[in-house]
Amino acid sequence: MAEIYQIDNLDKGILxxxxxxxxxxxxxxxxKFAVSPGTIHVRVEKMKQAGIITGTRIxxxxxxxxxxxxxxxxxxxxxxxxxxTAVNKLDALEEVVEVYYTTGQYSIFIKVMxxxxxxxxxxxxxKIQTIDEIQSTETLISLQNPIMRTITx
Numbered sequence: 423m424a425e426i427y428q429i430d431n432l433d434k435g436i437l438x439x440x441x442x443x444x445x446x447x448x449x450x451x452x453x454k455f456a457v458s459p460g461t462i463h464v465r466v467e468k469m470k471q472a473g474i475i476t477g478t479r480i481x482x483x484x485x486x487x488x489x490x491x492x493x494x495x496x497x498x499x500x501x502x503x504x505x506x507t508a509v510n511k512l513d514a515l516e517e518v519v520e521v522y523y524t525t526g527q528y529s530i531f532i533k534v535m536x537x538x539x540x541x542x543x544x545x546x547x548x549k550i551q552t553i554d555e556i557q558s559t560e561t562l563i564s565l566q567n568p569i570m571r572t573i574t575x
Contacts, residue, residue, distance in 0.1 A: 427472030496528035504555030
């Protein structure tokens with residue numbers, strides 16, 4: 423079993439700063455934490471190797487790009503063996519932005535983003551519900567997303 427990397431207060435501080443601005447220069451972080459830029463570089467590389475830092479990203483406003491409908495769809499598969507095939511087919515749909523393998527009522531829970539209710543209807547009828555491995559779906563439309571955050575170190 424791989425050893426879990428134990429982060430200290432410097433690592434936590436670096437993570438907080440990078441989460442706020444992933445493009446902040448190491449030299450600026452070094453000044454903030456009163457260490458050398460080399461120390462920042464080494465710490466970041468260790469956290470990458472440990473799998474704590476998995477990449478950098480830009481947050482995009484789906485609404486400002488015209489994607490006004492966010493929904494969650496619970497999927498019941500015909501058989502548990504259909505999971506991988508169904509996920510591969512869902513992955514091919516650009517409207518599907520997140521997929522979760524779950525316990526409980528649904529085998530798979532997905533997040534879908536569409537430009538309109540009409541577009542959502544098209545995705546449901548002509549794409550998702552045509553996947554042979556899917557037995558049934560239940561759609562929940564999101565009205566608001568008042569809290570959205572990542573885990574804090």
